[in-house]
Amino acid sequence: MAPTFQELQAQAEQRWQALTAGDRPWIRVGTALCGQAAGADAVVQALQESLERHNAAAQISQVGCLGLCFAEPLVDVQLPGQPRVFYANVTPEQAEEIIASHIVQGIPLAGSALGCLGSDDGGGDSSDNGETGDLPDLNRHPMRAREQRIALRNAGNIDPLDIYQYAANGGYRALHQALTGMTGAEVLEQVNISGLRGRGGAAFATGTKWRFLAGSQAPVKYILCNCEEGDPGAFNDKGILESDPHTVVEGILLAGYATGANYGYIFIRSGHDGPIDRTRAAVAQAYDLGLLGRNILGSDFSFDLEVALTGDSYVSGEETALMEAIEGSRAMPRYRPPFPAQVGVFGQPTNINNVKTLAYVPEIVARGGAWFAGIGHERSTGTAILCLSGALNYTGMVELPMGINLQDVLYEIAGGVPGGKELKFIQTGGPLGGVLGADATDLVLDFEVFRNAGAILGSGGIIAADEDTCAVDLTRVLIAFCQYESCGKCFPCRMGMSHLLEVLERISRLEGGPEDLALMRNIGENMQAGSLCGHGQLGFNPVSSALRFFAGEFEAHITERRCPTGSCQTPWFSPRLSRR
């Protein structure tokens, strides 16, 4: 028998109290993809061994990503009732010290700590409290100072494998509220008011999209959540699912309730093991507690959700290709119309949203659409979840209100370019988004502003490159990616990408001819006009934007046979995947 929502909440509260103010310290280690890559698994093991050696008791939880990826492995120690203390770049040896000092003796390692956070998670000033008094407040760290966390509100704070921790932090409150006090149409209306727009790249109004589906009278309708996320430099979808899968599950449930759909899939690229495992666990827990399945929380609303995996293909993130993949076919895009809202997966009306989009929904429903609409910039409401990577001091995942300008993002929040080098360009919105020159930093985070500047804010990936990076070479790498990931269905993309890559390889071998730029334009523009799906239509962006900002560099490669940065002189390896 599934618990009522009140029972669930009560139990969650009780468990949360035990964790934060119970009888033993709580150690949280970030083991999202960023943490694991930095060696978090070894740190967790060292912490456990050390605890045993000191015969000390502490609860160790593996949490998701706090966003401070540069600081991983990040260990967060909270003594009962005290603020959380964060240690950055922890090695197994340091883990031992942390246990010895902080846990066993109760004395934080002030010297190596990154900062602290008040015991009421995520917000507020840290109260002056004994030993932690000298530590800087983590919320004043540049990466966090201007953040406004909505979708990421729980990321790094809770154990993603524990549904009670999610519930203790307001989880499933919105669902309960909707099921008990709102009609589906009212939920939809709140999303509509919020002005939420799709975070997958196209920035289409979510409320409008949902209304298409809600308008269909078909008995079987689907909500799909897309976590294909194959863009290099994008990790926020994975980050959310790894850090807080339940917020997505709740978002999907609300979407289903709003549109009258009763079936859903979370579609994750196979190989993203962390998100897959944690999402599967979350779905299983939700079923156990009656939050999925028949008559959710005792209401008339039923919903079934399943995790589906793609093959190893970028294009399967394209919505119609994704449906083909779910149906078990080769992931190749379909033509439109009919649009998914009419004929989607298994021939039924379907709505497809990005992970981030759905992750906002619980807070929008809980706090009202107007609250969300009040955040942001003009028609781009809410926050942008950025993935900062490349030549930046602070890399990681930040959630910033729309409207902040790129100058601030790059130099203030991300701490500028390391080594005192010059920023050369940034690459936004995945490989198809193209590049922006260093002078584009006065852009503000806003879908329209970016679009007008010829770039895509898209999924929020920002890769920065410094002066040592060759624009031609980077373009070649981006096109090599696009070429390799073309599904091979429509002719302009299948062959156009290969030819673009061939020309770029020629140029970066310093063997290009004067006609090559025109040739690339010709191929690219026709690819743009003729392709079936976004992959081909946007596939020329990396080249066209690079040509816009760095025409001189291409010229140098072609006419002077020299690479200004010197990187194209060395023998290089390129995956010549295009041809035999």
Place this chain on the structure above:
Amino acid sequence: MPDDITIAIDGVEIKTQPGKMVLDAAVDAGIYIPYLCYHPGMKPFAACRMCVVSVEGGRGYPAACTLPVQDGMRIRSEAQDVNELRRSVMQMLIAEHPNGCLTCHRIDICGPSDVCLRHVSVNDRCVTCPKNERCEFKDTVRYLGMELESPLNYTYKQIPLEVADPFYDRDYNLCIACGRCVRACEEIRGDNAICFTERSGKALVGTSFGSSLLESGCEFCGACIDVCPVGALVERSHKWEKPRTVERTVCPHCPVGCQLNLELNGGGELIRVVPEYNSPANRGQACFKGKFGLEFVNSRERLQQPLIRRDGVLVETSWDEALDYVAGRLADYRGDSFALLASPNGTNEEHYLAQKFSRVAMDSNNVDLTSNLQPELTTALEQTLGHGAATNPLWQLEQAGCILVFNSNLTEDNNVAGVPIKRAVQNGAELVVIDPREVELTRYAHCWLRPAPGTELLLLGGILREVLDQGLENSQWVEAHCEDPATLRYYLRILDLDEIAGITGVSRDGMAEAARRFGGADNAALCYALDNIPPDLARDCVSALVDLALLTGNVGKPGAGIYPMRQGANEQGAWDVGCWANRLPGRGARRNESARRELEELLNCPLPTNPGLGVAATLEAAGTGRVKAMLLVGDSPNLGNGRLGDGLAALQNLDFLVVMDTFLSAPARLAEVVLPRATFAEKDGTYTNLERRVQRIRPVFRPRRGEAQPEQWVFGQLARRLDAPGFEHPSAAAVMDEIAQVVPAYAGLSYARLEAESALVLRSGGLESPKPTQMLYTGREHRGLQWPVAGESGAGTPVLYLDGFPSGKADLIAPQFRAPQDILEAEYPAWFVPGRVLLQRDREMQVEIEADSNLNRIVRDELVELNPADAAAWSVAEGDAVEVQTRQGRLAGLARLDAAIPPGTVAATILFGQLVVDLQNSPEPDPMSRTPGLDILPARVVKRDA
């Protein structure tokens, strides 16, 4: 049509209907928009982007194949910018497709056999491509007026050719990855034997994991070849030859009646077969027999002159001498000592003349088809409903909600009839198969009942009883349309379902499920053959099947009905015109005295009254000496394969045997006179297919050498010499006119009437407009006519009994539901149940290249499946090397014990690929006509020494 809307393409206004795509509308209206991946009859794919257009007031360049028409839409196709976009894609295609000739400045003045001195490798030339001059790609390049120079680098893909599989060659260096073949295989044929492989620049088509077609589930229907726009997929035989002329006719291999376009070379040889797209019977489809099995018409082994036996040796002679001799001898055998066995691929006219010759000239009712092994196939059907033929058109099977296939190896015997069935299943229809054998359709079946051989009739009783018990009977309709349903109900009510389950080996759940699926569907269709039904149960089996269709109210409505799956190409015609034991033309049974009188009056001559003999009885009578002289038309595998006992020995016993055949076959070698017979491709006439569609066949060519003649001429000549009246027809058309007089169902039919049932098909553009090969040959759509034809100008009848039954009510027959007792002998104590399927996913196998032929063959151990109880009794253990022995042959394999195999049966399912390899390597001149069936035979299992 009232809902017509108007769109304009390049300023030309055309009418079309909502729901269509712009490209379809353009094709309908004869306006050419270039395309490569589109193919009519398949869903649009939108990959090649060759059909991009722009819409006035719209954005971008949508593909016309996926752009729905809207009223008032103005499309630009022949515009500079649109063509520029198409050229840019084509330029890239040319860069990966051999293009020496495509981009040659001399192309317009280069003759087909000019020697080229350009520095272009042979691989890269069009003139050395098998598809040259039939290549849509090349035509499209020309249409677009491509530049000769391209800034792109040309890359030859260097993919090894696939030339070891039967019948096809695959050269993926020529492939443009349009996906037509994959879609044809998946969407039209339902086979999924081929798929897309790789991705990005390497994306191609092929079998998964690059396996041989033999193990991929390929049915060698050639549908992929027919749709390939380039030279990637081609027929191996006559690969390099170009057609000089193309003629349309109907396939002689089975009664589906596929219209085929025969390509002939300059020497008048048949080089290739392309199924006709605008044909109502086959809709552009063919099968391994039709596509690759017609080359016998070219054979050098064909008989050229009449042969006559002198001093025990057959020597060539003239027609006159042969006919004089035959007539002279036959004159002595008038009456019951004469028999005529006709070939199932004779035309209606020939069948009519054959029976007339036997009855009028030879005063004998002994006339039948050599293929007529189940004369009761449609007797009960005719008795109950009124006509001994399928009630509905074949392709209405696609609309059925449930299809029941009974004891028919349909995908091999009537292959193209399987296409609508598979498509229906793909689209959600349910399929019930009743067959002890594992045949291709069992792989698609939702419910496969596997009764013990011989118990099928009893099983049908069980299913009928379930229909009653579950309340699935359409009582209202039955009361209104059927005579005496109470008797049938009574006989069903006394059946004991548990006992039936025990005897048939089919569980009660199985029977209930079959009844639920068939009776529960809104409209259900029933296809049946009697492949392995004991002859004495055949009639009742058909009655039971008809009862099933009637009780559930599935007769006389579209998308339902009952289809007897006949064997020979024109068996239906033979039945209709009385070339059938004990049937008079159009008059049903011979015993009907008034019918005979009527006919005698019509023909103005007396008819014999003695009972006639069917093929089995004829051969028996030949063995005993009751029949002394025989005219045998065509060869039949049945004479030698044991289905008719030892037919050849019986023939040897005759006093006088005349064989009319295309080849010097085994029976011909026994004959005293052998007359060379023209093939289907050399005669004029009509075939009636299994959906009652009367279609013209036409002389495609004269016999290339020799003096082979059609039967019509021979019967006329013989009759004249025997002074028999009524054989003076100047043409096949005249014979048809007589048939129309004599056979009520054919009343109103004439060649002129058939011609009027054809229509010109719009051909877009001029000669230069590229079309898929299949469309290229479509000048005229020949619809034929489905009898009965209502009056001189009336239409045919696609669906029978829409307005009730000829005799008012259908005569429900209550058969005696029974199973034969112990027909197995001690020597062969079990039933051997052979099966054949396209794909055995779970079976490991190896495909090897055979050294002398360089062709693939399958190397594996067959599995002999036994019930564990039987295995114990015969002391066979799992994995033992065993041999199944029957009177006809033996099969070696490894034993596998499976409780699902009914006790007393031994099953072995081989792969269709094996059959195809055997057919390909067969030394027979016409191997496809001898495709071995799947006969259930008494057998025993013995262990082999390891």
